[in-house]
Amino acid sequence: MSKPEQSEGDRSRDQLLAGEYVLGVLPEADRRKVEARIGKDRAFAAMVANWQENLAGFDTDYEEQAPPSRTYSRIEARLFPARTFQQQLLSAGGWWNSLALWRGLAIASFATLATYASFQSGWIGEAPPSQALVAELSGDNNAALGLMARYDTGSGRLQLMPVAAKADDARSLQLWLVPDGGAAPVSLGILPQTGEGAVDIPADLRPRLRDGVTFAVSLEPFGGSPTGQPTGPVIASGKAQGI
Amino acid sequence: MAPESDIAALVGRVALRDRAAFAELYSQVSPKLFSACLRILKDRGEAEDALQEVFVKIWQRSGRFAAAGNSVMAWLVTIARNHSIDVLRARRPTGESTDEDWQIADPAPGPENAAVMKWEGKRIDRCMEELDSDRAGAVRSAYVEGLTYQELAERHAVPINTMRTWLRRSLLKLRECLDR
Known part of the structure; x- marks a missing residue:
């Protein structure tokens, strides 16, 4: 028992x-x-x-007692961190940032490592003043698209070729010039929704397209950022580097 | 506060990662949960920090909430209480051991009852009336304020072992009454 x-x-x-x-x-x-x-x-x-x-x-x-009004935004910040524009630039740039932009090279010669090496070792020397700047703007792993950008210093025309464009057509892609040193991005315009796009760089901005600046593309409401600054995720960026 | 069924529906949507539902859930239940944190922690800053953690847990655990038969508010308050009590215990660690003194005569061991208890708000109050008022008060303040045996003993001016016996006898009486 x-x-x-x-x-x-x-x-x-x-x-x-x-x-x-x-x-x-x-x-x-x-x-x-x-x-x-x-x-x-x-x-x-x-x-x-x-x-x-x-x-x-x-x-x-437990009689109901309102918490401080700031608490919910703190919880949201914990759970859904909104990355700053600078953080997005860093993550969108990927490996490509380190060799982001070649001065004086045409797109055709762009791909080979040999060219890059010769370039790095200084064979090419000073670039002629009126040739192209080329940048591939690469995104995160899941980026909506990649872009190839080609800037002609002579004509002041920035040529953009979307690679595997999958952009949501209810939104616009906006191109930004991000000055070196953390200054506010400057809009270079809205990219065409499909196909190869070109953006005419305003004359007053042309002197700013040089070494150290970063190109970035953000996803914005249709027609572009309502604030004049990037509001959506940065889907691609590339840093311009001279030799 | 919205009816329990609405709160349960919101938790269900939160489990599907619906951020609008999460915001709505927060606006509905945060005053109740903040009150629980505040009663236990007795410090607004700590209670606010606790409330943040509690809602992070609610977001993370919403998928585990099974609405079948359980009160969604009891589930939510349990998360708030458990977190606040853990903060409290970490803040003021107590060395008291609970290993001894387990063998307390069960006043009237009820039959094994596997039936799922239906929550009735008034049932606990009725059973509390069967306890001596000071013991019932100790049980209630232990729960509501997250007090330790030591703190309860000081509040009621009795030795800690007496308080331990009070509470354990009271719990067994409550269990017997609640299962009746």
């Missing part, structure tokens, strides 16, 4: 432990032990759940 008594005693002991856990009187170490047991002992977990439902009657003592 001792066995049923024993199990009865165990049951009472478990009921007590579950009740003490739900009441909250247990020290920290015991709380962790109880939680570990909840995870692997279904009968015990049911006891805890039972106490929680029963003692929830005491929750009426």
Whole structure:
């Protein structure tokens, strides 16, 4: 007859432990032990759940009290971090930033590493003043598209060729010039929705297209950013580097 | 506050990563949960920090909430209480052991009852009336304020072992009454 008594005693002991856990009187170490047991002992977990439902009657003592108004935005910032424009530029640039822009090379010669090497070793020397700047604007792994940009210093025309364009057509792609040193981006215009696009760079901005600037494309509401600054995700960027 | 069924529906949408539902859930239940954090932590700054953690947990655990038979508000308040009590215990670690003194006579062990308890708000109040008023008060303040045995003993001016016995006897009586 001792066995049923024993199990009865165990049951009472478990009921007590579950009740003490739900009441909250247990020290920290015991709380962790109880939680570990909840995870692997279904009968015990049911006891805890039972106490929680029963003692929830005491929750009426918690009279509603508005938290500070800033709290929700802090929670959102924790759960859904909005990356800054600078952070987006960094992540959108990818490996390509390090060799982002070649001065004096045509697109045709652009791809080979040999050209890059010769370029790095200084064979090419000073670039003629009126040739093209070429940049491939690459995105994150899941970027909506990649872009090839070619800027002709003579005509002041920036030629853009979307690579695998998948842009949402309810939105616009906006091209930005990001000056070196953290100054605010300057809009260079809206890209055409499909196909090869070209943006005429305003004359007053042309002197700023030089070493150290970054090109970036952001996804904006149709027609472009309403604020004059990038508001949407940066889907591609590339840094212009001279030799 | 919206009816429980609406709150449960919001939690269901949060489980589907619906941020608008999350914002709505926050506006509906944050005053209740903030109150729970505040009663336990007794410090507005800490309660605000706790509330942030609580809603992060709600976002993360919403998928685990099974609406079947359980009160969604009890589930939400449990997250707020558990987090606040953990913060409290980490802030003021107590060395008290609970290993001894387990063998307390069960006043009237009820039959094994596997039936799922239906939550009735008034049932606990009725059972609390069967306890001595000071013991009932100790049980309630332990729950509502997250007090330790030591703090309860000081508040009621009794030795800690007496308080432990009070609470454990009270829990067993409550269990017996609630299962009746």
